Amino acid sequence: MAEDKSGILYLFDRPAEPVYVPKGEKKVAFDIPSDYLPDRYRPVATQVFNRFGDDADTKLQVKQITLPDLSVPMQLGRHQAFSLFIPSHRKLAARLIDIFLGMRTYDDFLSIAVYCRDRLNPNMFIYALSVAILHRPDTRDLPVPPLTEVFPDKYMDSGIFARAREEANVVPAGARVPIEIPRDYTASDLDEEHRVAYWREDVGINLHHWHWHLVYPADANINIVNKDRRGELFYYMHQQIVARYNCERLCNRLSRVKRFLNWREPIPEAYFPKLDSLVASRTWPSRTGGAILKDINRQVDELNFDIQDLERWRDRIYEAIHTGSVINARGERIPLTEKGGIDVLGNMLEASILSPNMNVYGDLHNFGHVAISYVHDPDHRYLESFSIMGDSATAMRDPIFYRWHAFIDDVFQEHKNTLPQYTVQQLDFSGVEITDIRLTNATRKRGTVRIYIAPKQDERGLPFTFRSQKNLMIEMDKFTVNLRPGKNTIERKSTESAVTIPFERTFRNLDENRPTEVGALEAFNFCGCGWPQHMITPKGNKEGFPMELFVMVSDYTGDAVEQEDATGCNDAASFCGLRDRKYPDARSMGYPFDRQPRAGVENLAQFLTGNMANLCRNRRRKNIEGPQHGNRTRDTFGLAAEALRATPATPSLFSLRGFLFGYGGPDTTLGHPVLTFALECPQCNTTQHFRWPQSSRISVSQLFLRDVHKPSHHMFSSHSAWLRVAVDASIPDEPPYVGTDGKILKGDPNGKLNSGPSA
Numbered sequence: 001m002a003e004d005k006s007g008i009l010y011l012f013d014r015p016a017e018p019v020y021v022p023k024g025e026k027k028v029a030f031d032i033p034s035d036y037l038p039d040r041y042r043p044v045a046t047q048v049f050n051r052f053g054d055d056a057d058t059k060l061q062v063k064q065i066t067l068p069d070l071s072v073p074m075q076l077g078r079h080q081a082f083s084l085f086i087p088s089h090r091k092l093a094a095r096l097i098d099i100f101l102g103m104r105t106y107d108d109f110l111s112i113a114v115y116c117r118d119r120l121n122p123n124m125f126i127y128a129l130s131v132a133i134l135h136r137p138d139t140r141d142l143p144v145p146p147l148t149e150v151f152p153d154k155y156m157d158s159g160i161f162a163r164a165r166e167e168a169n170v171v172p173a174g175a176r177v178p179i180e181i182p183r184d185y186t187a188s189d190l191d192e193e194h195r196v197a198y199w200r201e202d203v204g205i206n207l208h209h210w211h212w213h214l215v216y217p218a219d220a221n222i223n224i225v226n227k228d229r230r231g232e233l234f235y236y237m238h239q240q241i242v243a244r245y246n247c248e249r250l251c252n253r254l255s256r257v258k259r260f261l262n263w264r265e266p267i268p269e270a271y272f273p274k275l276d277s278l279v280a281s282r283t284w285p286s287r288t289g290g291a292i293l294k295d296i297n298r299q300v301d302e303l304n305f306d307i308q309d310l311e312r313w314r315d316r317i318y319e320a321i322h323t324g325s326v327i328n329a330r331g332e333r334i335p336l337t338e339k340g341g342i343d344v345l346g347n348m349l350e351a352s353i354l355s356p357n358m359n360v361y362g363d364l365h366n367f368g369h370v371a372i373s374y375v376h377d378p379d380h381r382y383l384e385s386f387s388i389m390g391d392s393a394t395a396m397r398d399p400i401f402y403r404w405h406a407f408i409d410d411v412f413q414e415h416k417n418t419l420p421q422y423t424v425q426q427l428d429f430s431g432v433e434i435t436d437i438r439l440t441n442a443t444r445k446r447g448t449v450r451i452y453i454a455p456k457q458d459e460r461g462l463p464f465t466f467r468s469q470k471n472l473m474i475e476m477d478k479f480t481v482n483l484r485p486g487k488n489t490i491e492r493k494s495t496e497s498a499v500t501i502p503f504e505r506t507f508r509n510l511d512e513n514r515p516t517e518v519g520a521l522e523a524f525n526f527c528g529c530g531w532p533q534h535m536i537t538p539k540g541n542k543e544g545f546p547m548e549l550f551v552m553v554s555d556y557t558g559d560a561v562e563q564e565d566a567t568g569c570n571d572a573a574s575f576c577g578l579r580d581r582k583y584p585d586a587r588s589m590g591y592p593f594d595r596q597p598r599a600g601v602e603n604l605a606q607f608l609t610g611n612m613a614n615l616c617r618n619r620r621r622k623n624i625e626g627p628q629h630g631n632r633t634r635d636t637f638g639l640a641a642e643a644l645r646a647t648p649a650t651p652s653l654f655s656l657r658g659f660l661f662g663y664g665g666p667d668t669t670l671g672h673p674v675l676t677f678a679l680e681c682p683q684c685n686t687t688q689h690f691r692w693p694q695s696s697r698i699s700v701s702q703l704f705l706r707d708v709h710k711p712s713h714h715m716f717s718s719h720s721a722w723l724r725v726a727v728d729a730s731i732p733d734e735p736p737y738v739g740t741d742g743k744i745l746k747g748d749p750n751g752k753l754n755s756g757p758s759a
């Protein structure tokens with residue numbers, strides 16, 4: 001029976017609001033058995049159902065089932081904050097995921113999910129539900145809504161919600177003006193670190209991080225956690241975040257991020273998130289400059305550990321790295337091998353349940369997040385919850401995230417430094433030479449093209465040595481090519497990059513953009529994980545920010561992973577892997593920059609073998625360094641060339657800012673938001689505003705990227721990304737609003753707000 005299983009997605013709608021209130025554009029109501037109502041409402045069940053049932057256009061039947069034991073996930077209070085970094089929370093969520101996965105049919109799954117929704121902690125519920133939907137065979141093709149839509153409070157300045165409510169309540173739809181969130185709303189330029197706040201606070205980047213942790217949970221049923229090279233991917237994905245962050249810092253005249261090494265020293269970086277948690281009705285705690293980590297003892301979270309525990313775990317992990325082996329739970333020594341050692345370390349450091357020995361190596365990365373996030377209330381004496389470092393949806397906003405992860409990455413690098421260096425023979429691909437990619441011998445070959453960019457100069461303007469630069473290499477793309485004898489020209493678009501997902505998928509509108517054909521739907525889903533396309537290149541600076549552009553074609557015989565073709569999404573495989581498949585590249589992640597260089601190599605030029613090129617230096621042949629747009633068609637590697645062109649004068653690809661304005665009726669926590677976005681052109685100093693309405697969820701998915709080449713004006717390719725707003729953005733379920741005079745104002749008569757560019 002090809003029944004529609006998307007009904008369960010309505011459970012994501014306004015998670016703090018009861019399940020029987022109609023959801024979504026189609027006003028779907030769940031028809032629930034009356035004993036599914038929370039105790040509080042049971043005596044008034046008839047009234048409740050009558051009051052809300054009449055509003056509904058569609059009813060979804062919820063089957064009554066014998067309920068499984070929910071006492072474990074019930075232990076977390078409904079208004080408590082939920083953190084995946086806290087082991088006891090992870091355990092509760094893992095139990096809930098198991099319950100969801102264990103339901104035999106979709107109807108049973110829907111039923112238990114409906115039952116849980118108004119009883120369990122909303123943050124934990126949404127997390128477990130998302131993981132379960134992603135991993136159940138009967139729902140895995142459903143698109144899990146991006147968290148911006150479910151918990152917009154994790155992404156937006158809380159002041160905006162009040163202003164939006166006011167605007168919506170007072171001004172009729174159609175006459176409302178956008179409420180713009182200034183790009184600099186969390187700090188001023190007195191704080192140096194604030195120069196990269198636009199990057200840290202980017203919604204797409206934070207969504208990527210959250211989605212990655214959904215695809216790769218650290219605790220749940222072992223079949224779900226134990227994905228191919230999971231630990232290595234934890235290392236690599238975060239390593240690339242740090243590399244990208246460092247490049248962004250250098251563009252902004254900040255030095256590379258300093259590792260957070262001494263955990264007893266004051267932390268100079270402050271962060272004031274200005275976010276409210278709507279679930280907990282609290283502001284997210286801030287951290288003032290000079291905060292010092294304390295031992296943590298919070299009974300409420302079942303957390304009791306000392307900073308000394310972290311130090312002990314760190315030392316043991318270093319010992320394992322330097323002795324080349326770890327001790328497992330049975331006391332046996334397991335070698336950290338050249339290929340698989342990094343995977344073991346990744347799981348051990350994070351730590352996931354795949355850690356070889358939690359007693360010995362502890363839970364270092366997660367507890368670092370926890371200690372930092374409780375610096376303001378380590379013993380719960382002020383009854384405060386964790387700061388944004390305690391939530392994978394928000395952690396990347398805080399400067400300390402990168403200092404912590406720079407330390408974590410350094411531990412991984414310590415292991416990488418012990419591995420044998422790649423020899424010329426290993427790196428080379430004989431018979432393949434990058435000029436215009438010329439195959440010098442007569443047989444056909446397959447290769448993998450690997451493209452990286454990295455800053456050329458350090459903080460002082462001195463050229464990087466290879467040893468430093470290798471850690472700053474940003475993977476831009478990786479793809480397989482078939483090479484014919486003779487000259488080969490390869491074209492590749494930046495939108496095809498193996499690390500990114502398209503803009504409209506980061507910010508998708510589930511109701512309008514969801515494909516209907518089975519295959520396409522499948523492809524749509526897993527795909528929420530991936531670096532956002534609009535952040536693919538670093539910002540650069542006005543003077544021109546010199547970058548290396550490294551291209552390599554490696555021998556496919558050493559890259560190939562024998563397996564069936566991927567089903568579903570594969571466009572961000574470098575960061576997110578493939579669903580149900582092995583990681584599609586047999587080399588170590590980050591290859592060829594994941595090892596120390598062979599003897600005699602001091603800089604990138606000396607590192608190159610015939611099948612590699614630093615196209616940046618190759619100006620005469622490639623013509624891609626100059627800003628003239630006339631060179632566009634000559635580029636062999638479209639993507640990397642675009643990246644380079646984007647760097648000279650662009651403050652950012654485009655600065656995405658702006659947001660929500662519009663608010664729903666009295667029973668809603670967050671209804672009918674309307675979004676506005678501004679696109680800034682740094683060359684001509686203009687800003688274009690876009691706004692468009694959305695009913696019931698925050699979404700920017702009605703935007704599409706469109707290539708508009710305006711070479712006369714915008715010479716850098718980053719400006720080829722324009723935003724287009726869908727015109728039919730109606731609000732069919734716009735509730736009436738009350739005007740200042742107390743009269744009820746109807747919504748926009750046409751059910752439409754202005755859409756499209758407005759100055």
Ligand SMILES: [Cu+2]
Pocket residue numbers: 209213238392
């Ligand atoms: Cu993470």
